[in-house]
Amino acid sequence: MSPPSAPALALASEPARLPASRRGLAPQRTDRPFRGIALVIASTVFLACSDAMAKYLTKELPPVEIAWIRFAVFVLLMLPAILMRPGGANVLRSVRPRIQVLRGIGLVSSSLFFIWGLGFLPIADASATAFIAPAFVTGLSILVLGEKVGVRRWIATIVGLIGVLIVVRPGTTAFHPAAMFPIVSALGWACALVLTRQISGVDRPVTTMAWSALVGFVLLSLLVPFFWVTPSWRHLLIGTCIGLSSTAGHWIVVLAYRHADASVLAPFTYSQLVWVSILGFVMFAELPDQWTVLGAAVIISSGLYIAHRERARKAQMRDVVDRSPSA
16 A cells, blocks of 8 residues: 555554563664655655556556565565574564454555555545545544544544545545545555554564565465466566565665654655655656645645644653653
8 A cells, every 4th residue: 555654653663662671672763853754755755656556557467466466575575584583583473463464464455455446546546545544543543442532633533534535526527436445445554553553562573574474465365366367577577666666665664763753754754645646647647636635635634633643642641651650
């Protein structure tokens, strides 16, 4: 899926919350916000290129096969970490394997539905709609994590959903049924993020990434025979580039959040909409209309406010811990 910042953020923040006995395995964070911003912007370029190439392939290959090639490359890139066992530990050893499997299902469904939507929708429309994921996280956090959500976060969530309605415009001639695919993709992404929170500080980031790669590859390998179209060498080359760009984008985001806080970097993750709009125009002669721009602005505003309230909530929790007698 296009906007990976939320899961990547969760992966990036895991090392700081690892138990003391395992913190030596995690790199130390630094306070270099400009480096973090530069890395985030670079990651959005890679991710936008991955989405644009995926859209290009949807003209000739089924979405399941494109996603399968993407995850095949992901697995190949993770193999050295799995086989070499960095730090002497088994990378695939998870304290909560069931959560890892469910998280992998959420990620692969997000990727598959997003690519599916790209076959029918302008890339800017699909990307803007998919950025509704933080709003879904708000609702899922109540159901799965038992979090309490205040009125302001609920209002921000509703505003984000209104932004989606502005982009997809149901009930008008501009509405395309495939507009539901990026929304389902965002829901899968949100599920993956919420499940990532459950394993945060329990499994190492490399373990989570390895499980994501393997679960996605296995699931898609079961599906791809039913949709198989023999790819040409050109298809395989582009598919490999999709996998490389996507994996590089995800990992660069992880690096970025080691240099700055989420509140600093979050606004710059939305620069991805700029790159996909440029690529959409250059590669497919697509230009986002005024409704897409307006809806995207509403969705981005909602996402930024939700991120702000999340930061405030965590700050309050830290204050409570600091003031406790045992602190």
